[in-house]
Amino acid sequence: MSIANALLHSADKPAGKRPYFLDPEVERVMAVSMAVAQELAVARQRIDTLERLLEAKGLVPRAELDTFAPSPEQYAERALWSQEYINRILRIVQQEGQAAEASAKGDLPISDVTREIS
Amino acid sequence: MDGSDASTEFAQHSLEDTYDGPPDQRTGARHGIYPDLSHDEVERFNFLAQMNRHLATRVAPMVETAWNARIEPRFEAEHGRKPMDRTEARRALLTDPVFQTWSALRRMTMEQRQEAGRWAAVRQSEALAAKAASLSAPDRLTLDPTVAVPRYVAAVDHHCMPGSYHTELFPGDVSGPASYDSGIHVTVGGRGGPYNDGIGRTMAEWIQETYPHFKPSRILDLGTTTGHNLLPMARAFPEAKVIGIDIGVPVLRYGAARVESLGVGNVRFLQADATNLSQFEDGSFDLVMTTMFLHELSLTSMDAIFREAKRVLAPGGLMLNMEQPAYAGMPPFEQAIRDWDAHYNNEPFWTTLHSLDLDDHFVAAGFERDKLVKKVFTVPAGPAGQTKIGMVFVGAEK
Numbered sequence: 001m002s003i004a005n006a007l008l009h010s011a012d013k014p015a016g017k018r019p020y021f022l023d024p025e026v027e028r029v030m031a032v033s034m035a036v037a038q039e040l041a042v043a044r045q046r047i048d049t050l051e052r053l054l055e056a057k058g059l060v061p062r063a064e065l066d067t068f069a070p071s072p073e074q075y076a077e078r079a080l081w082s083q084e085y086i087n088r089i090l091r092i093v094q095q096e097g098q099a100a101e102a103s104a105k106g107d108l109p110i111s112d113v114t115r116e117i118s
Numbered sequence: 119m120d121g122s123d124a125s126t127e128f129a130q131h132s133l134e135d136t137y138d139g140p141p142d143q144r145t146g147a148r149h150g151i152y153p154d155l156s157h158d159e160v161e162r163f164n165f166l167a168q169m170n171r172h173l174a175t176r177v178a179p180m181v182e183t184a185w186n187a188r189i190e191p192r193f194e195a196e197h198g199r200k201p202m203d204r205t206e207a208r209r210a211l212l213t214d215p216v217f218q219t220w221s222a223l224r225r226m227t228m229e230q231r232q233e234a235g236r237w238a239a240v241r242q243s244e245a246l247a248a249k250a251a252s253l254s255a256p257d258r259l260t261l262d263p264t265v266a267v268p269r270y271v272a273a274v275d276h277h278c279m280p281g282s283y284h285t286e287l288f289p290g291d292v293s294g295p296a297s298y299d300s301g302i303h304v305t306v307g308g309r310g311g312p313y314n315d316g317i318g319r320t321m322a323e324w325i326q327e328t329y330p331h332f333k334p335s336r337i338l339d340l341g342t343t344t345g346h347n348l349l350p351m352a353r354a355f356p357e358a359k360v361i362g363i364d365i366g367v368p369v370l371r372y373g374a375a376r377v378e379s380l381g382v383g384n385v386r387f388l389q390a391d392a393t394n395l396s397q398f399e400d401g402s403f404d405l406v407m408t409t410m411f412l413h414e415l416s417l418t419s420m421d422a423i424f425r426e427a428k429r430v431l432a433p434g435g436l437m438l439n440m441e442q443p444a445y446a447g448m449p450p451f452e453q454a455i456r457d458w459d460a461h462y463n464n465e466p467f468w469t470t471l472h473s474l475d476l477d478d479h480f481v482a483a484g485f486e487r488d489k490l491v492k493k494v495f496t497v498p499a500g501p502a503g504q505t506k507i508g509m510v511f512v513g514a515e516k
Contacts, residue, residue, distance in 0.1 A: 005287060006241035011233050014275035015282070016464045019225065021218040031226050038230055041165040042158045049157060 140167035140307035143300075147312035150379025151249050151372055153239050153296040162234040166304040169227045177220045178455075184216040185451050204445065204453035208461070211454055225462055228278050231304040235297030236280065243293040250292045253375035261389045265365055268391065270416040274464045277305075283343055283366030295344050295372035310346075317409045317440050317509070318347030322354035324493060324511065325405075325438070334358055334404035338430065340392040340423060341411035345373035345385065347440075351407065352385045358404075363390040393422040401432040409440040413471045420471070424483030431516045437480075438491065443507040445472045476512050485514035 020027050054060040070078060087094070099107070108116075143155075143163040155163075193201050193210045201207040211217040239246065267284050275282040281294050302314045310316035325332065335358050339348040342362030352360040362385065364370050370387045377385045390397065406427040412420060427437045445453045460468035481487050490513070497508035 002241050002244050005243060006237055009240050009280075009287060010237035012236065012280035014232070014278040014280045014464060015272070016274035016278075016466075019221075019462050021212070021222040021225070021462075027222050030222060031229070034223065034226050035230060038162060038165050038169075038234075042161040045161040045164070046157060 139171055140164070140303070143167070143303045145312065146300075146303055146308070146314070149376050150253050151246065151292065151296070151375035153242055153246060153300055155238055155300060159234065159238040163231075163301060163303050166227055166231045166234065167307050169223070169230075170304060171307060173220060173224055173227065177216075177223070180216050181211070181214075181220050181455070182451070184214050185211070189214050189217075190451070201450045204450050204457050207450040207454035208457065221458070221462055224458070225278075227304075228463060231301050232278055232280060232297070234304075235301035236293065238300065239293040239296035240287065243287060243291055243296075246292050246296050247288075247290040250371050250375040251290060253378040255374075255378050257386060258378060259370055259374035259387045261367060261370070265389050265391055267365055268393075268416070268419060270419060270467065271365060271414070274466050276414050276464055277459070278464050283364065283369045286368050290371070292368050292372040292375070294366075295369045298369070299344055299346075299372070299376075313346065313349070315346045315350050318350035320495070320509075321347065321407065321409065321438060321440055321511065322350045325436070326354060328493075329436070332404075332436065334435070336403045336432075337361070337405045337407065338363070338395075338398075338403045340406065340408045340427070341414065342373065342387065343369040345377055345387065347409040348373075348385060348407075349377065349380065349382055351405070352382050356384060358384060360385045361388060362386070363388045363392060365389065365391050393419050393426065395426040395430050398430045400429050401435075402430045404432055404435045406431055406435070406437045407439070412439055412441050412476075413465060413468045415467055415471075417467070417470060420467075421479055421483065424479055424485075428484040428514075428516065433516060435516045436491070436513065437485075437516070438511055438513040441510055441512060442472065443494065443510045444474065444476070446475070480512075480514045485516065489515040491515060 022030070051060070051062050051065060055062045143160050189210050190200060193206070201210055271282060271284060279294070279298060281287075283294065283298075285294060287293060299314070302310065306314065306316075311319070334355055337348075337351055337355065337358050337360045339345070339351070339360070339362040342348050342364050343366065345362045348360060348362045352358065362370075362373065364373075364387070367389060370389055374387045377387075388397075415423065424437075431437060442456070445456065448456070456472070457469055459465045477487065477490050477492075480490055491511065493511040495508045495510070497506060
């Protein structure tokens, strides 16, 4: 119940219209970016907490993190994850690129297809 | 360089000694009704406090640089004169990318602060309501359902706080004030002290220094919200009967639970509108106080509140209000920057209040002009060591 309420209400708009300082499209993207920047900072602090707890408990000295070198096998695994990650977040770039070719081959808007098959 | 000496020297000047940014939000004092904050919820507040520090110390100076380098010169080239008031200055600023970016980031940081606090508070809102109920004590809190939310509170949520001081998500809800209390850190960066009561402590100390023989036995705090700044006054005058009033039920409920858990016995909270103190007879109080309250009113309500304050004060009593300084005498650029909150942080009375000569309004309310009180506090601002007015105490003796 409380979590459901938090999901519904944590981002509520305050009464009073919102001012915009930039083009609304730009400011909207900037607001999303700043929220993501905030969450990255939070994640970074959580990793730092984890590192310090591991060191305090004598499990992993923090210096070992900075001198860590993955084996070739480990590096390949990590590198592939990076490629997958970039692929995912730049999906729109791929799709807009593919659109050029698809249009040339007769890719249609949904409304045209709807009309055609109705 | 001798390596061993250097490392000793370095150790003596640790990061802890040289760090001058906002403190860890965790160092803020917890009390019985304080929301539980997860690691990440605290770090969200810490990040946002650093954002505000960055915007104030790194970006705001660039706005001034842009003003001097191109905004004011461009205005002068177009108009053949300098901007004559804060409105012209603000309109000129609005055309400049540095001001636009600073403003957009400032507004977003406030919005993110509200979301961060509400997430933490609303997700545990039922547990907080139960805590508030368990911390209720007889006579600590008196609600009055006939008190209406005034238009100047309802129309715009002050400082972009969704639901303001008065909205409950369900009966007994205190998530609004829990978010307000835990997130103040983002705005003030710890400068109010662990209990966010710096204004109240400063006011209590100033009264004790300025009026060493003044021992108020009946104290009234108008627009007390959660009673942050009322508690230092109650502690400074432990024999006094202290009452905080507000129109908002959740803030009062939270404040009553907070006071109960902190063990301050001489404080009560009442739901009441300060424009109508008819439940109190003439001369009922020795001290009537407000902190950062006047700028959230309307002109007619402020004048009515001054009249009521005058009426309920006993002879020899004091009305004291903490506010930001009036604009009179400031250059248009400084006025426009100080006026940012009025236009962009949901503070609709801010401009009017800071444009007034409050002395005239105290006199119109019946106070005598030769008994008006004013104390200006300055704060260091900028690397050149110049000072700016931080806050002002204004009021009157009766």
